[in-house]
Amino acid sequence: MSTLEGKIIVITGGGGSIGEATARLAHAQGASVVITDREAGPVEDIAASLRDRAVGLAVDVTRREDNERMVATALEQFGRLDAVFLNAGIEGEVGPFDSRSDAAWEKVFAVNVHGVRFGVEAALPALREAGGGSIVMTSSVAGVRGAAGLSPYVSSKHALVGMMRCLAAELGPEGIRVNTLNPGPVDNRMMRSIEDQSNPGHGEEVHDAFAARIPLGRYVTNDECAAMAVFLFSDASSGCNGNTYMVDGGYCAQ
Ligand SMILES: NC(=O)c1ccc[n+]([C@@H]2O[C@H](COP(=O)([O-])OP(=O)(O)OC[C@H]3O[C@@H](n4cnc5c(N)ncnc54)[C@H](O)[C@@H]3O)[C@@H](O)[C@H]2O)c1
Numbered sequence: 514m515s516t517l518e519g520k521i522i523v524i525t526g527g528g529g530s531i532g533e534a535t536a537r538l539a540h541a542q543g544a545s546v547v548i549t550d551r552e553a554g555p556v557e558d559i560a561a562s563l564r565d566r567a568v569g570l571a572v573d574v575t576r577r578e579d580n581e582r583m584v585a586t587a588l589e590q591f592g593r594l595d596a597v598f599l600n601a602g603i604e605g606e607v608g609p610f611d612s613r614s615d616a617a618w619e620k621v622f623a624v625n626v627h628g629v630r631f632g633v634e635a636a637l638p639a640l641r642e643a644g645g646g647s648i649v650m651t652s653s654v655a656g657v658r659g660a661a662g663l664s665p666y667v668s669s670k671h672a673l674v675g676m677m678r679c680l681a682a683e684l685g686p687e688g689i690r691v692n693t694l695n696p697g698p699v700d701n702r703m704m705r706s707i708e709d710q711s712n713p714g715h716g717e718e719v720h721d722a723f724a725a726r727i728p729l730g731r732y733v734t735n736d737e738c739a740a741m742a743v744f745l746f747s748d749a750s751s752g753c754n755g756n757t758y759m760v761d762g763g764y765c766a767q
Contacts, residue, residue: 516542516543516743516744516747516748516749517539517542517543517544517743517746517747518542518543518544519543519544520539520543520544520545520595520596520746520747521544521545521547521587521591521592521593521594521595521596522539522544522545522546522547522594522595522596522597522598522746523546523547523549523583523584523586523587523594523596523597523598523636524536524539524546524547524548524549524597524598524600525549525550525572525574525583525598525599525600525601525628525632526549526550526574526600526601526602526651527546527548527549527550527556527559527569527600528548528550528551528552528555528556528559529550529600529601529702529703530699530701530702530703530735531600531651531696531699531701531735531738531739531742532548532550532598532600532601533548533559533735534735534736534738534739535598535600535738535739535742535743536548536559536563536567537559537563537739538736538739538740538742538743539739539742539743539746540563540566540567542743542747544566544596544746545566545567545590545591546560546563546566546567546568547567547568547570547583547586547587547590547591548560548567548568548569548570549569549570549571549572549583550571550572550601551571551572551573551601552571553569553570553571555569556569556570556571557569566591568586568590570582570583570586574599574601574624574628574629574631574632575623575624575627575628575631576631577631577634577635580628580631580632580634580635580636581635583632583635584635584636584638584639587639588639593639593642593643594636594639594640594642594643594646595640595643595646595647595746596646596647596648596649596746597632597633597636597640597646597647597648597649598649598651598742598746599628599629599632599633599648599649599650599651600649600650600651600694600742601624601628602624602625602651602669602703603620603621603624603625603666604663604666604703604706604707605617605620605621605663605665605666606665606710607662607663607707607710607711608662608710609662610664613664613665617665618665621665621666621669622665622668622669622672625666625669625670625672625673626669626672626673626676629650629673629676630676633648633676633680636648637684637689640689641687641689644688645687645688645689645690646688646689646690647689647690647691647692647745647746647747647750648677648680648684648689648690648691648692649691649692649693649694649742649745649746650673650676650677650691650692650693650694651673651693651694651696651738651742652670652671652673652674652677652693652694652695652757653666653670653695653696653697654695654696654697654698654759654761654764654765655667655670655671656670656671656673656674656693656695656757657671657674657695657757657759657765658764658765662711663707673693674693674757677691677692677693677755677757678755681754681755681756682755685754685755690745690750690751690753690754691754691755692745692750692753692754692755692756692757692758693756693757693758694738694741694742694745694758694760695757695758695759695760695761696733696738696759696760696761697727697732697733697759697760697761697762697764697765698723698724698727698732698733698761698764699732699733699734699735699738700731700732700733700734700735701735704720704723704732707719708720708723720732726764727761727762727763727764728762728763728764728766728767729762729763730762731762732762733760733761733762737760738760740760741758741760745758
């Protein structure tokens with residue numbers, strides 16, 4: 514039997530790099546998936562390529578009603594909800610702390626923190642109805658370490674770790690497990706953006722400097738992040754609650 518046979522999972526940021534890899538792996542492991550992102554087109558295409566047990570849906574995580582519609586869709590299409598992957602996030606602008614505008618801070622927090630809060634609030638009634646479940650939030654190494662030039666992003670990812678710990682304590686007695694996935698630098702669009710913003714025209718140098726600080730000597734991959742997310746959705750992680758699950762090649766070990 515596959516790891517996620519019969520499980521119903523909703524995914525935010527499912528049109529992005531880690532989200533799509535996770536949707537595909539969860540589906541391959543037997544799950545039914547509601548794949549959501551800001552725009553319908555890319556997630557509908559991913560769902561269509563999976564053929565069965567998959568729905569694509571436009572969801573802006575900053576809108577409470579969109580999160581509620583996401584959960585309602587899982588219930589309508591598949592009858593229950595077992596796990597949520599609150600993964601949508603933005604890197605925001607890179608720059609010194611005192612050069613960030615109020616709007617820049619608010620935009621990052623609206624998606625990375627309040628978007629996750631709305632997702633939890635929307636999912637809770639359905640997870641309670643199912644008798645338990647798994648909530649996985651995508652934080653980051655930026656949720657446990659600082660980084661010069663990334664204040665709003667780092668602050669938002671630390672906030673998720675705090676939210677996760679409170680929820681794990683509150684919901685554990687109901688059989689709802691809450692954990693964070695904490696990737697290190699991933700070989701994908703978001704890191705290209707951070708590299709290019711950090712040193713315009715010389716992003717490759719920033720890439721090499723980051724990679725040199727990782728004991729494995731390289732960025733991790735979307736698939737390596739997806740593997741951890743799928744483990745946290747599954748019953749194989751039934752004892753895991755209230756923790757940060759690093760997929761960082763050893764970045765935080767030193
Ligand atoms: N790429 C990395 O190196 C890295 C490292 C650590 C953590 N993360 C985190 O992983 C998660 C996934 O990022 P990724 O690397 O796949 O990058 P990505 O940019 O490919 O994916 C992020 C997705 O979130 C979506 N999104 C943004 N705002 C949204 C909104 N308001 N409503 C709905 N969807 C929205 C985007 O459209 C995009 O598809 C993010 O939370 C990110 O912060 C990424």
